[in-house]
Amino acid sequence: MELTHFDEQGNARMVDVGAKDITERVAVAEGFISISDDIYQRIELGMVKKGDVLGVAQLAAIMGAKQTSNLIPLCHPLALTNVNVICELDQIRRAVRIEATVKTKGRTGVEMEALTAVQVGLLTVYDMCKAIDKQMVMGPVYLVEKMGGKSGHFKRSED
Template identity: 50%
Template sequence: MSEFSHIDASGNAVMVDVSSKMDTVRKAIAKGKVLLNEKTFKMLQQQALPKGDAFAAAKLAGIMGAKETHRLIPLCHPLALSYVDVRFSIDESNFTIEVEAEARTTGKTGVEMEALIAVQIAAATIYDMCKAVQKDVIISDCRLVYKEGGKSGIFKAE
């Protein structure tokens, strides 16, 4: 038997078998940051970017990304998501956008990857919407901050 959950005894890639697990309500929240310069930040706030409303595009892109996670991450289980949201917080003093994504399902495996992908796709979409004005946008600090459900219970980042 292999020590790795995604590799069998012969060294082949395998999807983890979750068929014996109980369905539970699962929830995950992830966060990340997008750092802009002052000019770009103000244009984004005023919806004056050449490509349009970055927040609207990023919210939709993040939700769509969460729904496609199993297509992007090898061996990730396709999940019937019951809820996905992408939210933005503005830090005017540091010209930073905090991206937060929440994903929920009732199932046999967690939604951490879906929340993480939603943050990353939303952040990349903000970059795409801003790149005509600023090429050195920084995307940083993407991480899981909360999860619940399943046998491991609740995780809360400090």
Template identity: 50%
Template sequence: MQLSHVNQQGEANMVDVSGKAVTTREAIAEGELHLSAEALAQVKTNSAAKGDVLAVARIAGIQGAKQCASLIPLCHPLALSKVDIEFTLDEQNNRIITRCRCKLNGQTGVEMEALTGVNVALLTLFDMCKAVDPAMIMTNVRVLLKQGGKSGQWSRDEG
């Protein structure tokens, strides 16, 4: 299989999607922020000095997904119909699991938008909590699901 963003001369190339069918496309991406118990407790109790950590990170993640084409040079600007950011506070493992779901009716997939949304949400969580725990680690950013278009559905087999 050949890389789609490289032309015959080996140059960067924005893929022409004009001939592709408009279908409902969806992607879900996930990532984790590992942080101290103290920082996680402040997120959970909404007592962080900067304010409502999850609310700010949710809005940032949505904005990030919508700005994907401005950040990643060969991504198409997309009119997303839905961006959803979810957080799971895992106190046993001192982490916040972040998921971004993006959806649209269009000619190209939305996995890059979902990945961008997750990363921006994680970066915002980090920014909101860094005064309490500057040693936080962002890990395991990945696509869990993509569906729609010619290739149909793909999901990560995690076991």
């Protein structure tokens, strides 16, 4: 497999996507942060001193998707047409679950934007709750699905 982000001399480069067709691109990513029972209950009751954890994480995730090309060195800046983020408590995992769906019409996919959105949202949960418990664990974070572009449709297989 050819490494597209390196030139013949091994130098990092941004891939030229100018010849690619403009198509609808969609990516969905999901991730979790495991939290203590105390944090879970405080989020559920709206009793975290820094505020609405799920609401702030949702906004942070949306902002993260929009900033991806500033954070990941070789990502193209994209005009996103939609970013939808779900932040919710997952009682079975005792975690916060974040799902990000990102869309654009362009020449390159939005997988990195979806994954960045989830990571920024999870980091925000950590930041807002670290005074209660610093033992939170982020992960797994993964691409659930992507559509559009030359490589076609990808859907993560169920574990």
